[in-house]
Amino acid sequence: GQQVMQIPQYQHVQEGEDFTTYCNSSTTLSNIQWYKQRPGGHPVFLIQLVKSGEVKKQKRLTFQFGEAKKNSSLHITATQTTDVGTYFCAGGFSGNTGKLIFGQGTTLQVKP
Amino acid sequence: NAGVTQTPKFQVLKTGQSMTLQCAQDMNHNSMYWYRQDPGMGLRLIYYSASEGTTDKGEVPNGYNVSRLNKREFSLRLESAAPSQTSVYFCASIESLSNQPQHFGDGTRLSIL
Numbered sequence: 001g002q003q004v005m006q007i008p009q010y011q012h013v014q015e016g017e018d019f020t021t022y023c024n025s026s027t028t029l030s031n032i033q034w035y036k037q038r039p040g041g042h043p044v045f046l047i048q049l050v051k052s053g054e055v056k057k058q059k060r061l062t063f064q065f066g067e068a069k070k071n072s073s074l075h076i077t078a079t080q081t082t083d084v085g086t087y088f089c090a091g092g093f094s095g096n097t098g099k100l101i102f103g104q105g106t107t108l109q110v111k112p
Numbered sequence: 113n114a115g116v117t118q119t120p121k122f123q124v125l126k127t128g129q130s131m132t133l134q135c136a137q138d139m140n141h142n143s144m145y146w147y148r149q150d151p152g153m154g155l156r157l158i159y160y161s162a163s164e165g166t167t168d169k170g171e172v173p174n175g176y177n178v179s180r181l182n183k184r185e186f187s188l189r190l191e192s193a194a195p196s197q198t199s200v201y202f203c204a205s206i207e208s209l210s211n212q213p214q215h216f217g218d219g220t221r222l223s224i225l
Contacts, residue, residue, distance in 0.1 A: 001171075030211065033213060041218075042202060042216040042218050043155065043214075044216070045213035045215075048211060050211060088154060088155070098143045098162065098208075098211075099170070100157075101171075102147075102155040104152055104153060104154040105154050
């Protein structure tokens with residue numbers, strides 16, 4: 001079946017260090033979305049990537065979609081304590097059902 | 113503007129009891145989804161409703177039923193709760209069946225003893 005794997009599961013960094021989380025799909029994706037969930041909160045949409053090789057930036061966050069549309073990454077430059085939370089990738093597949101398959105998430109802790 | 117509203121926020125049940133989780137959205141969205149979130153497993157789709165009057169199974173439908181009552185409301189029912197259904201349940205919606213971001217409710221934290 002369709003699976004989306006995300007690593008690492010946890011990451012502890014010192015404030016100011018960089019952070020990267022990676023996502024891999026067993027099959028080709030039609031799109032990939034990224035969400036952030038603060039502790040005790042609900043997932044909040046960050047960005048969507050659709051095109052092969054696409055790169056998008058939001059301030060200190062850089063999102064990439066692989067050429068084969070099977071992998072993606074989120075990179076945060078110079079982490080801040082406000083970046084704390086769990087980051088999820090979610091893959092959309094052909095068929096246009098709107099369904100997403102979520103990765104397991106990466107929980108980021110930032111030490112001040 | 114409330115977005116997606118879930119009730120209740122917390123619930124404790126005994127094994128074998130039944131209950132319905134409610135979800136309502138005020139964004140005039142067509143498609144709605146129910147997920148469960150367990151530690152280390154991300155969000156797993158239980159059921160979804162592409163449009164009013166239709167429902168389909170997701171990844172983990174066993175032990176659950178759903179009703180798309182109208183365009184606004186999508187409920188999730190546990191007929192005979194089991195400890196394995198202890199989880200955080202999220203409802204989400206999108207405007208239509210295209211590549212759009214999902215809007216999530218605040219979740220229902222359910223414990224089954």
